[in-house]
Each structure stands twice: as structure tokens, then as C-alpha cells.
Amino acid sequence: MARPKAVEQPATVKMQNAFWKLLEEKPYDRITVSDVTRTSGLNRTAFYYHYTNIVELADDAIASIYQDEGLIAFITRLIRKPDDIDLHHEYSHFINVPQYQHSVHKISLITGSHGSTGLTKQLQNFIVDIWMDLIGLDSQRLNPGQQLIVDFASNGILGVLANANALFNAEGAQWIARTHLPETVSHLINSLPGITDAQSESNAGRTEAPNQPNHLEESDPAE
Structure with missing residues (x-):
């Protein structure tokens, strides 16, 4: 009896795997x-049957990361409980799961020296959209103060992910716990709903100095 053939990977998977290998x-x-x-x-012929260019292949390869439920849960967990002292233990567990390590390694390639501004921005938007869904805000309708905090917090997380090879281990987990970075990010993101345009205008009104009359202009000219 003939031996059954091994299941062959789809062409798209082969090309996505090739993309990650090349990005290394x-x-x-x-x-x-x-x-x-x-x-x-x-x-x-196989390439152009599925993709028009490298950009489309990259988008498809990166989309697989966004479907990693464990990674989404980790990003979500960063802002759920800002004062949870067990967060670094969950972080330690996360980095020891092979599936998550693969996703984080791919993210480090996107944000590392071989990545690009466009790929990094795409990843940043993915992180921000997860956070905004959790706190009920529209990322396209943030006021300047909210946008400033979002950019600051998301860039901080991108910095951690860019150094995943050095930080995603037992020692790195301890260092991140000592810096209180997750708690800081959580406090920042959870403060966004309270930073309203009305609050900004009120603060501006309190700090604006009242107009003082110009006595020199109102005095009689010297004779």
C-alpha cells in the first residue's frame, strides 16, 4: 500500500515564512x-498569482500576527489592572510559551533595524486600536492631549517589543517589573477618557492672565 503523502503547506504560507526569514x-x-x-x-508565477508586490505579501504575513489571541490578550492585559502586582508573573508565563515567542520575534523584526516606518506604524495602530476599544474611545477622534498620551504610551510599548530578544526572558521580565512600565502605561491609557476638550479649555481659562489697562497710553501726553 502506498504511503500517504505529507500535507504540503499552501503557497501563501511558504511565501510568508520566506518573508520572515528574509527580514531576519x-x-x-x-x-x-x-x-x-x-x-x-x-x-x-506562483507569487504573482497571490500577490501584486512585496507590500501585499508583507501585509498578509503581518496579519497573521494580529490573529494571535495570546498576543492580543497580552496587549490588552497591559492596561486592564494598573495596580495588579501579579502582572510581571503573567508576563513571565507569556514569554515562556513558544507560540507567543514566535509572534514576539516577528514583531521585533518589524520594529527592529530591518523593519520600516510604515510597518512599525501599522503595528502601532494595531496596539492603539485594541486599547481604544477597551476604554470606549475612537482613535480617529482623539483631542491633542489624548493623542499625545497615546503616542507616548504606544511608542514605549513598541520600544519594549523592538528589544524583545533581550527582554523577553526571565531576567528581562524582572527588569520590566522593576521599571513599573506596565503600570505606567496602564495609568496613562486609563486616564484618556478624563482628558476632555472642556477640561482643556477650563485649564486654559484659569491660566490666562487678565488684560491690564495700559496706563501709559491713557495718560496725558507730556508737554
Whole structure:
């Protein structure tokens, strides 16, 4: 009886895996279609059957990260309970799960030296959208004060993820716990609903100095 054939990976999966391998080796803007076909073992016809260009392949590869429920739960957990002293224990557990390690490694490639501004911005928007859904705000309708805090907090998390290879281990977990970075991010994001335009206008009104009459202009000219 013939031995059953092993299930072969779909062409899209092969090309996505090739993309991540190439991103480890060279900058994103230097990855070519020829690189992908050579690394994946597929031909150019197969590539263009599924994708128009490298950008579409990158979007598809990165989208798989956003479907990682464990990663989403971790990003969500960062702002759920700002004073939870067990957060660093959950962090330690998270970094020891192989599936999450793979996703975090891919994120570190996006935000690292081989990534690009566009890829990093896409990841930042993904993180922000998760946070805004949790606190009931629209990321497209933030006032300047709220946007400032969101940018600050999300860039801080991106900085951690960019250094995942150094931080996502037992020692790194202890250092992050000592810095209280998760608690800081949580307090910042949870403060957003209270930062309203009305509050900003009220603060501006209290700090604005009243107009003082110009006595020099009102005095009689010297004779």
C-alpha cells in the first residue's frame, strides 16, 4: 500500500515564512520577489498569482500576527489592572510559551533595524486600536492631549517589543517589573477618557492672565 503523502503547506504560507526569514537577513526595502521565490522554492508565477508586490505579501504575513489571541490578550492585559502586582508573573508565563515567542520575534523584526516606518506604524495602530476599544474611545477622534498620551504610551510599548530578544526572558521580565512600565502605561491609557476638550479649555481659562489697562497710553501726553 502506498504511503500517504505529507500535507504540503499552501503557497501563501511558504511565501510568508520566506518573508520572515528574509527580514531576519536584510532590510525590508531590499527584499525582492526573486528573494521570496528563491527562499520559498516557488516560481514567480506562483507569487504573482497571490500577490501584486512585496507590500501585499508583507501585509498578509503581518496579519497573521494580529490573529494571535495570546498576543492580543497580552496587549490588552497591559492596561486592564494598573495596580495588579501579579502582572510581571503573567508576563513571565507569556514569554515562556513558544507560540507567543514566535509572534514576539516577528514583531521585533518589524520594529527592529530591518523593519520600516510604515510597518512599525501599522503595528502601532494595531496596539492603539485594541486599547481604544477597551476604554470606549475612537482613535480617529482623539483631542491633542489624548493623542499625545497615546503616542507616548504606544511608542514605549513598541520600544519594549523592538528589544524583545533581550527582554523577553526571565531576567528581562524582572527588569520590566522593576521599571513599573506596565503600570505606567496602564495609568496613562486609563486616564484618556478624563482628558476632555472642556477640561482643556477650563485649564486654559484659569491660566490666562487678565488684560491690564495700559496706563501709559491713557495718560496725558507730556508737554
